[in-house]
Amino acid sequence: MQYPRVAENIPAALGFRDAGIRPVRGRYRYLARITLADRIIVATYEMPLPFLPAYRMTRRDLRLGSGLVLFAYITAHLANHALGLVSVNAAEAGLRVAVAFWHSLPGTVLLYSAAAIHLALALVAVYERRTLRMPALEALRIALGFGIPLLLIGHLTSTRFAFELYGLHSDYARIVWALWTSDGEGRQLALLAPGWLHGCFGLNFAFGRRPLYQRILPLLFGAALLLPVLAALGFLAMGRELAVLGANRAWLEAHVSLMSADQRIRLAHIRDGLLGAGHDQLASARRAGASRLDGARG
Incomplete structure (x- = not known):
């Protein structure tokens, strides 16, 4: 899976220099090295990733x-x-x-x-x-x-x-x-x-x-x-x-x-009862479908 570059997601005002990416409970935490007052410190910037949609069973x-x-x-x-x-x-x-x-x-x-x-x-x-x-x-x-x-x-x-x-x-x-x-x-x-x-x-x-x-x-x-x-x-x-x-x-x-x-x-x-039930279910589904189409045409 291709992730977006971190530099495109961390505000430039933070003085971005380098970064990595790792998942954190459904979100992604960007770890960036930034420079403030001549010191290199590690800061984090979290944001959701809307480009990763949740899987839905169809x-x-x-x-x-x-x-x-x-x-x-x-x-x-x-x-x-x-x-x-x-x-x-x-x-x-x-x-x-x-x-x-x-x-x-x-x-x-x-x-x-x-x-x-x-x-x-x-x-x-x-x-x-x-x-x-x-x-x-x-x-x-x-x-x-x-x-x-x-x-x-x-x-x-x-x-x-x-x-x-x-x-x-x-x-x-x-x-x-x-x-x-x-x-x-x-x-x-x-x-x-x-x-x-x-x-x-x-x-x-x-x-x-x-x-x-x-x-x-x-x-x-x-x-x-x-x-x-x-x-x-x-x-x-x-x-x-x-x-x-x-x-x-x-x-x-x-x-x-x-x-x-x-x-x-x-x-x-038991066999005859199951056979009758199966045939009835199929016939009912087709009749219901035909009725739905007739109603839509009317």
């Missing part, structure tokens, strides 16, 4: 910060799926590390606060839009962003709610087995795409013009293509491995905690 900062938290969560999730290419045990070891952080109080507050902030800002953006005309990539990014919560609600209810309500741990043995035996692996793989694409588009919109980003863009593009593919292959590898292990009934009862019919019904009701 809506864009909140959207970017919350989006980075969610993108980090999705990236860790995909990387953990990719460990399934090694073995189910390797994926379980990685999952335990992730769960230890995201299920902790700081991790839970960070993740769900970021999700709430990001979704709320998206709803505000829909409300404030003057028109739906926009570049195709921006429209795709917005559509994917609103699709993520609706797609992930099912995953949330079968993992976090199952743990909080019934103590069923979010382990791959239970989740992958349940999806594999119910032919739900395609749905699970479909969940990977919207969040990842939305995050990649968001990063490009936020940092696309920065020199460092442009220099490493080929590397980022390769990672953006490779990681979801590895995650999908890892999930399929875990499904096949568990299908073989699950043929042994004793192993299945010892390692897989299956939900009862009542538990599945209750979680389905």
Whole structure:
């Protein structure tokens, strides 16, 4: 940061000769050597620096910060799926590390606060839009962003709610087995795409013009293509491995905690309620935005 020269800020009547600068509690103190009556003494001259404005967090900062938290969560999730290419045990070891952080109080507050902030800002953006005309990539990014919560609600209810309500741990043995035996692996793989694409588009919109980003863009593009593919292959590898292990009934009862019919019904009701609430919030935001525009035109 370039500071103004001290000579331009200390009155000439003080007999300025030399000076330094240091911060003092939000102000800057200028230390000057001045000459009075043939003696060199040290005097100070303090003044505020209006040219250094206080930092204010903007809506864009909140959207970017919350989006980075969610993108980090999705990236860790995909990387953990990719460990399934090694073995189910390797994926379980990685999952335990992730769960230890995201299920902790700081991790839970960070993740769900970021999700709430990001979704709320998206709803505000829909409300404030003057028109739906926009570049195709921006429209795709917005559509994917609103699709993520609706797609992930099912995953949330079968993992976090199952743990909080019934103590069923979010382990791959239970989740992958349940999806594999119910032919739900395609749905699970479909969940990977919207969040990842939305995050990649968001990063490009936020940092696309920065020199460092442009220099490493080929590397980022390769990672953006490779990681979801590895995650999908890892999930399929875990499904096949568990299908073989699950043929042994004793192993299945010892390692897989299956939900009862009542538990599945209750979680389905929670999922449907959350899906309905999410759809209603999006529709309300768009209707409110349309009403605002109609009023302005009238």
